[in-house]
Amino acid sequence: MKIETLKDVLHWTADLHRQLSxxxxxxxxxxxxxxxxLLLDFLEQHEEKLARVVSxxxxxxxxxxxxxxxxxxxxxxxxxxxxxxxxxxxxLEPEGVMARILEQHNQVIELYRYLRAQxxxxxxxxxxxxxxxxxxxxxxxxxxxxxxLEDI
Numbered sequence: 001m002k003i004e005t006l007k008d009v010l011h012w013t014a015d016l017h018r019q020l021s022x023x024x025x026x027x028x029x030x031x032x033x034x035x036x037x038l039l040l041d042f043l044e045q046h047e048e049k050l051a052r053v054v055s056x057x058x059x060x061x062x063x064x065x066x067x068x069x070x071x072x073x074x075x076x077x078x079x080x081x082x083x084x085x086x087x088x089x090x091x092l093e094p095e096g097v098m099a100r101i102l103e104q105h106n107q108v109i110e111l112y113r114y115l116r117a118q119x120x121x122x123x124x125x126x127x128x129x130x131x132x133x134x135x136x137x138x139x140x141x142x143x144x145x146x147x148x149l150e151d152i
Contacts, residue, residue: 006124007066009115010058013108013131017051020104023085031090039094039149043101043142050138057131065123070115098146105139 003012021044028040058066089097109132116128 002071004069004071005066006061006068006070006115006127007058009070009111010054010061010066014051014054016104016108017047017054019085020101021045021047021051023087024089026085027089029090033093035149036090036092036094036097039097039146040089042145042149043097046138046142046145050134053134054131057127061127062123064121065127068119068121068124070118072118073111073114094146094150098143101142102139105135105142109135109139 003009024040024044024047028037028044031037031040087100089100092100112128112132112135116125116132119125119128
């Protein structure tokens, strides 16, 4: 997928979350640790929900924001998250799973921050700020959910 506009970024991010959800579901089926299986299930559902929410941003955002060019980031960072499911999550302890998932989310947040800093249009900056807030909030919720599973 060639990413040139913020609309493309939204599609790419939603796809990224869907891919991660599928990967987590696949790993959940192979996990031997019950706690890890519970965590993978929780994260898989959360990633799928997040994919739907990111997709809805396209419906809410202005066409000015969606049509903002942003290809330079991906030209400079072609390897950026190319392999979303390069980890066998079923082989990791729950702490390792969370660390890898949070790393993925932090990469998305850094992408949004970079694009926001480069954007001249207020509508694009607002859209990106909302996406940053969403990703940060969801990462926090996943971390809290993981901590609650550890308490079980």
